[in-house]
Amino acid sequence: MSSPIFALSGVGVRYGKNTALAGVDLTVEPGERVAIIGPSGAGKSTLIGVLNGTIAATSGEVTALGCDYRRASAREIRKSQRRVGTIHQRFDLVEQLRTVHNVNAGRLGSWPFWKAALSLLLPRDVQRVQAALDRVGIGDKLHHRTGDLSGGEQQRVAIARVLVQDPVMILADEPVASIDPARGREIMSLLLELSAEVGVTLLACLHDVEMALGSFERVVGLRAGQIAFDKKRADLTDDEVDALYAFERATEPR
Amino acid sequence: MTTTCRREAAESPSESSGTSTPPPAPERGTGAAERSRKRRGWALLIVAAIVISAVAAGIGRGQVIKSEGAGSLFDFFAAAASPRLDAEFLALTGTAMLTTLAYAVLGTALSLVIGLIGGVLSSQAWWASGVRSRRGRRLAGWGLARAVLVVPRGIHEVVWGLFFLVVFGIDPIVAVLAIGIPFGAVTAKVFSELLDETGRKPYTALLAAGSSKWSAMLYGLLPPALPDLISYGFYRFECAIRSAAILGLVGAGGLGFQLALSFQTLRYPEIWTLLFALILLSVAADYWSSLVRSARARGRRRSRDGGGVRRDPLLTASLVFGAVLIALSAWWVGLDIAVLWSGKAWEFGIQLLSEAWPPSVGGTGVSGLLMLAGVTLAMSIVAITIAFGLGALFAVPASTPAQGRDHVERGAVARIARTAAMLASRFVLVVLRAIPPPVWALLLLFVMYPGILPGAIALAVYTTGVLGRLMAESVDNLDARPLRAIRATGASASKVFCYGVIPAAAPRFVAYGLYRWEVTIRETVVVGVVGAGGLGLLLDHQIGSFNYAGALTTLATLILLTLVVDVTSAAIRRSVR
Known part of the structure; x- marks a missing residue:
């Protein structure tokens, strides 16, 4: 429990003129379960992208598992x-592939290339x-077309893909937003169960505030690319949550 | 995902009939097994067809390569460094270039007019509206409109050109009609599919409010579909440049005509000057068309994301420029549409048709005709197989390296190398498709004995240029999210390629390959004309010797053959989807 899993300090991401994230400081310790909430466009997906290294921060420091994304080589980042x-x-699976290959895609980071290529023919x-x-x-569903x-x-x-990847950290970007509510609750409890079982850290972006408040110990509120609050669930008041979304309502009709 | 695919299919030059039908509901269990069984069956059949075609084309048999021609081929390519650049010849080239451009512009304009009217008349929306009781009549009308468009689409521009040359003599109207009619029929089909994909609610609302069909169409259905038609028109313009050049080869004037003259006298430096001019024209048209089409694609993405419909300044400017170009072109070639109703042309036309009717089998006999049809088919299969392989090979480096854009890794050196590879392969592709197949065939005849193999290779070289670009565009249009998801697991670029790019792009590659096969079977005529064999050569001989009755039979065989290819290709595409 010595070094944090993630440490962001002063992280900003800009797309051209648009600012997606600005001055974000966030530290996640091993074993934590964190929910990120906030209105759409607040920068939740961008934050996930920065954490898993698919989006480069335009300013600030990003350290993941002790690896400094801005200075490390491509190999170290991978x-x-x-x-x-x-x-x-949106699951982001390759729909044309059979399920077994999509799950095995979680192993690509640790497989040598020849094994990855061979596996497409002989799983x-x-x-x-x-x-x-x-x-x-x-x-x-092993051999079904995804x-x-x-x-x-x-x-x-997609969850099975993460499982075979055997990670120390699971990031979930709106994992249930594209599924009907009943299935969504099943998926969410599955995720929580799994993270407890293997003891992995879980960080999830959620649109569903009820779900976030109901199941996570730590809640981070994101608004317009900045962190509005970062608290233990017990310390969070309804007013703070309302303010997060009220602000959106006031500025929305432009 | 499905919607994007279909949208892109409409934007791309796909003439598939499948774009307007909704995708089948996801099948489970037995359905999936059935489908994979079918797919295996097709794969087996395709392999068999390729092997048989390769044998028929004479691969592996001797007497294909003419070694003594290698010297002239070397001389030919050596001449590339010293094209003829004196003022007199440059002026001639410039004039020819403008003529080719003018034919392409006017032909495209005509095809858009035909496409607009034909598209409306063959759309389901047009015939579906109205009173319920006259269902039978409406179905008949729709079927008739579709059927009328099949024949002009099945006949290649060059055949139209040869026909109109007989009717009008050497006149600019020949090239305009020869491009405009078949292109118009294709455009009509694509446009009718676009119209039927457009939401029909505003249109029916207008009809319900008592407006007439044409005005409801004009207000409710055309505005949302029109930008797509225009962007498709620009794609057609690109093709029209190449067609105009080929038409020149058969005597309609312009760059192609000059090329044919220089080829006859084997003046290599002149050929190169003309080829460079053609490449220049093609590249410019390509560039303009892709600018317009990517602007259109951006606009569509914006409106899909709820950004609303905005007028695209580039599209408007291109449209205005296009209109000016049409007027200038008509003036430059001295287009006089009065010849259309001149008595003499009608007389010639009627005389030609009466000589052609009844069609006769002529000297070859039915078995000879079937034999030639088989040879033609083999030529198209060999051509498309080579082109598919080479196109796929070029497509990957030619695609935009955007997938690394929002990515942490990749050093500056790797990025520059990747960009250089992209530019180089795009350049190769553009040159391959700028030079029309008959010119490739003429070049190949330096080193190969006449036969279907040089014809097939000529078609393959040209088709590689077209297919490589279509495939590169489809790689560009892949959904980036699954790729990002795979990369997020720490996979390297080559693994992302194996697991993300290949499986997602392969079905589209196959679909494009099949679509180009349909085009290639039509284009066998073009290389046939320069002696590469098959039905095209026969047709050329028959027209040359005024045997119109025989030519009509050959033409009918050719149309039947294209129909068989179309149906087969559609069936394979359905099983791939």
């Missing part, structure tokens, strides 16, 4: 990316994939 699993809102480590699919409850699965099933495939 090494730390390998230990961070991400689940995306490798099928048992491990099968175990992961069993764990997320779709063990019978695009043929329903939304909830696809998100389970």
Whole structure:
């Protein structure tokens, strides 16, 4: 429990003239379960991208698992990316591939290239994939084309992909926003269960405030690219949460 | 995802009939097994077809390479460094260039007019509206409009050109009609699909409010579909430049005509000057068209994201410029549409048709005709197989390296190397497709004996240029999110490519390959004309010897063959999707 998993200080991200994030300071310790809430456009997805190393910060310092993203070599970054699993809102699976390959894509960071290429013809480590699919409850879908699965099933495939990746940290970007509410609650509790089981750190962006307040110990409020609050669930008041969204309502009609 | 695919299919030169039908509901279990079984069947059939075609084309048999021609081919390429650049020849080239450009502009304009009217008349929206009771009549009308468009689409520009040359003699109207009619029929089909994809609610609302069909169309359906039609028109313009050059080869004037003259006298430096001019024209048209089309794609993304519909200044400016160009072109070539209703042309036309009717099999006999049809088919299959492989090879380096844009890794050196590779492969592709297949065929005949193999290779070289670009565009248009997700697991670029790019792009590559196969079977005529064999060569001989009855039979065989290819290709595409 010595060094933090993530340490951001003064992180900003700009796309041309648009500022997506500005002056974000955030530290995540091992074993924590953090929910990020905030109105749409607040910069939640950008924050996830910065954390898993697919979006470069335009200013500030990003350290993930002891690796300084701004100074490390591509190889070192990939090494730390390998230990961070991400689940995306739109699942972000390759629909044309069979489920087994999409799950195995979680191993790409640790496989040599020849093994990755060979696996597309003769799937490798099928048992491990099968175990992961069993764990997320779709063990019978191993050889289905991913695009043929329903939304909830696809998100389970994405979770299985993270499971075989064997990460120390799971990032979830609106994991349930594209699924119907009942399935969404199932997926969410599955995620929480898994993180407790293996003891991985979990950081999730959620649009659903109820869900965030109900299941996470630490809640971070993001608004217009800046952190509005960062508190223990117990210390958070309803007024603070309302203010996060009230601000949006006041400025929205432009 | 599905919507994007279909949108892109409409934007791309796809003439597939599938774009307007909704995707089938996701099948599970037995459905998926059935589909993969079907796919395996097709794969087997394709491999068999390729092997048979390769054998038929004479691959592996001797007497293909003419070694003594290598010297002239070397001389030819050596001449590239010293094209003829004196003032007299440059003036001639410039004039020819303007003529080719003018033909392309006027042909495209005509095709847009035909496409607009034909598209409306063959759209389901047009025939679906109205009173319920006359359903049968409406279906018949729609079917008739579609059927009328099939024949002009099945006949290649060059064949139209040869026909109109007989009717009008050497006149600018020949090239304009020869480009405008087949292109118009294709545009009509694409436009009708665009119209049927556009939301129909505003249109039916207007009809319900009692407006007439044409005005409801004008207010409710055309405005949202028009920008897509225009951007498609620009793509057609690009193709029209190449067609105008080919038409020149058969005698319609312009760059192609000059090329043919210089080829006959083997003046290599002149050929190179003309080729450079053609490449220049092609590249300029390509660039303009891709500017307009990417602006259109941006606009569509914006409106999809809820940003509202905005007028694109580039599109408007291009439209105004296009209108000016049409007027200038008509003046430059001295277009006189009065010849259309001159008595003499009608007389010639009617005489030609009466000589052609009834069609006769002529000297070759039915078995000979079938044989030639088989040879033509083999030529197209060999051509598309080579082009598919080479195109896919070029497509990946030619795609925009945007996938690394928002990414942490990649050093400056790697980025520069990647950009250089992109520019180089794009340049190769543009040159390959700027030079029309008959010119490639003429070049190949230096080193190969006449036959279907040089024809197939000529078609393959040209098609590689087209296919490589279409494939590169489809790699550009891949959904970036799954790729990012795979990269987020720490996978290297080559692994992202294996797991993300190939599986997602492969079905589109196959679809494009099949679409180009449909085009290639039509283009076998073009290389046939320069002696590469097949039905095209026969047709050329028959027209040359005024055997119109025989030519009509050959033409009918050719149309039938293209129909068979179209149906097969559509069936394979359905199983791939």
